Amino acid sequence: MGRVMPALILVSPDHAAELVDEFGRYLRDYDVHATATTAEAEALAQRIVDDGGQVAMFVAESQLPDAHVLEAFGRLRAVVPTARRLVAAHWSRFLADAPALRAGLAKGKYDAYLLMPRGVRDEEFHTAVCELLSDWGSTVAAPEVDSARIVSPGPDALTLAIRDFLDRMGLPNRTYSPDSEEGRLVLASLDGDPVYPVVQSLDGVAFSPRSVREVAIRVYGPPSEIDESTVNDVAIVGAGPAGLAAAVYASSEGLSTVVLEAEAVGGQAGTSSMIRNYLGFPRGISGMRLAQRARNQAIRFGTRFFTGWSVTELEPGAPGEPHLLRTDGGDVRARAVVIATGVTYRKLRVPGIEDLVGLGVFYGSAMTAAREMEGADVIVVGGGNSAGQAAIHLSRFARSVTILVRRNGLEATMSQYLIGEIAYNPRITVQACSEVVDGGGEGRLEWVTVRDTRSGTETRREVSGLFLLLGAEPHCEWLPDAVARDRRGFVLTGRDVPSERWTEELPPASLATTLPGVFAVGDVRAGSMKRVAAASGEGASVVPLVHTWLDPGT
Incomplete structure (x- = not known):
């Protein structure tokens, strides 16, 4: 059975033939679908998701028959939050529609506003498309080719830390269970009994690191x-x-x-x-x-x-x-x-929380951990730009993201463009004058206690992820x-x-x-x-x- 390719869905009532022709260069790696309306695109995306597939990008004309393009993207985002969203405006509409759509771009309602190509080899257009697909591929999709393989029976703190290091270094990697075909091949090359996690790096040699530093030295030199x-x-x-x-x-x-x-x-x-x-x-x-x-x-x-x-x-x-x-x-x-x-990042220094670092509790944005939060409720603590970027990224996977800040709001510490994106995002809420004072769980984070700094009231909340970006x-x-x-x-x-x-x-x-x-x-x-x-x-x-x-x- 062949691999299922991610989809590119074009929403084009008037210029579908031109867009399909332009996106023909991606047919080797993506399934390209053309639809005429938002409703058709929404139904198609839902079918793909229900069948276990992925949608990498939505491409829409700036004028659609059944919805404003920003409303369309909002509906499509509800179906596939991780897909990139691109407006490809026809040259007859590009200048006229740009002013009204520019504010939506600043608020993160979509990712790029481009002029639909008028001829062959419009590499500026395709550079933008490739950048967005590359971003999607590095943050959402599993790599097709892995430069490093990790074998582990389950998500533990060290496995996640190694994955995060490899992701940050731009090295494609995947984690396999010991009883998978790939996992057995890695373990077969190991000298001695496995101590998990086991890592097979670029040189093909498997080993059992006890720290991220050991992986770094193995990959980048003794x-x-x-x-x-x-x-x-x-x-x-x-x-x-x-x-x-x-x-x-x-x-x-x-x-x-x-x-x-x-x-x-x-x-x-x-x-x-x-x-x-x-x-x-x-x-x-x-x-x-x-x-x-x-x-x-x-x-x-x-x-x-x-x-x-x-x-x-x-x-x-x-x-x-x-x-x-x-x-x-x-x-x-x-x-x-x-x-x-x-x-x-400054430590929270709450014993129940510190004991679960790497097991649902993370200092920093921990991009690797975001994929583990699909369908979960998570909390981001911090009011700086890093916290805002982490919350937006987590919202592609988590069911809900709550930003906790001790101040009255984000305005004094976060860039306005991020505040605008957060305000628009229905999955993110900001809870001011709040702090985490306790937390725990059986083997990984399951709950935290949040205190209102004004009233002293404490509330217990069930969460699967706590991302701490607490200053420097x-x-x-x-x-x-x-x-x-x-x-x-x-x-x-x-x-x-x-x-x-x-x-x-x-x-x-x-x-x-x-x-x-x-x-x-x-x-x-x-x-x-x-x-x-x-x-x-x-x-x-x-x-x-x-x-x-x-x-x-x-």
Whole structure:
């Protein structure tokens, strides 16, 4: 029996022949269906879902006979929340219909407004289509080809953490049960009795990791690859947007550059399902894709990445000598160091909740876990952009999503475009002046207790997922005292450094710390904006300062 291909449903009362012809290039990988009305498309989508199939995208003309196109998308979204939605306006209607539809695009009622192709090889049109299908494929569909296989009898915390790491690194992966055909093949190649989960990575060798770090080292190289005799021009600690931008600009300008990342490339931004306000990506871009593109760009210029290795200590070099970064896999020496470790989400510190981390409780958006929440009720705690992006992504799968915030609302902490999308989304509600104070379950999360901070009233709610995005704590315990920090632990740079620590009555340069040759960029820096674009900008801006440090005569 052949595989069931996902569907592309065209809603086109007047130009179906032209659209079917355009979408003919996708027939190898998708079933393309043409309908004339919203009702027909709705009925067809329901039949496909009832038969166990998937709808990847709805494509509609801007004028439909039986519903306004935004109403049509609302009805179709109710049937298939995960499908991407695209308006392909005929050239006779493109300019006339755009103003009225633009507000709906900003609120997330659909994903793109495009001009229907007027001739062959309209690659701008198809680039947009492919981007949307790629986004759907990476967040909804199971991969057709898996670069890594995980064998596990059930969803446990480590299995989910490994899947999340592989997803964030852009490596297609699937999880198989031990008694499946694929699972038995993986286990047959294992040396010894299985200890689950078992992972088979790119080299085809199966092993039983006890941590995500072991998977990272197996996929991206053993510690022996560090050449401790080499003195690098610059070592960047952290591969979030700031660290990646610093790597691209430093290596493109000829500096020997290494990046040390303890977890997955991309940092917190890499967990975002869709960043819509990043310059140059009008249809948005997922954090994973942005991070992997930046990583590949840096590698092209010669940057070396060491993924899965935590820096445990920065040992300052004597004047004229390189700094030393200590890791479990060896020491890295560099004449300049850029701290770009970002932040981690603040812990809730509720014992019943902490015991279930990875078992229905997640710090961060945990995109991988979203698929596990189909038909469930979930809670997102946090009022920042990351929380808003997580809630929107979860709403494609969960029956309901509740955003809990301690403030009176989202306006003070979240971008307006996300607030608009949330307000429109019928599956998302915002509960202000609330906090989670307890939770539990048999083996995984089943309930939480929510307290109203105004009245003190506590309510028990049955939920399957709790996603905690509680603000930022810096990861700076590995830094020496010579690097000044504020009372919250964020690294001080430039004029934020107390005057008693200035040199010759002059503050350090804008992104320089109190330790010569050491710089800080992105969210770890005190006073940073906590936005992806700002972090990227700081990563680029630090490179001229590094140049000046390495060669004071420039």
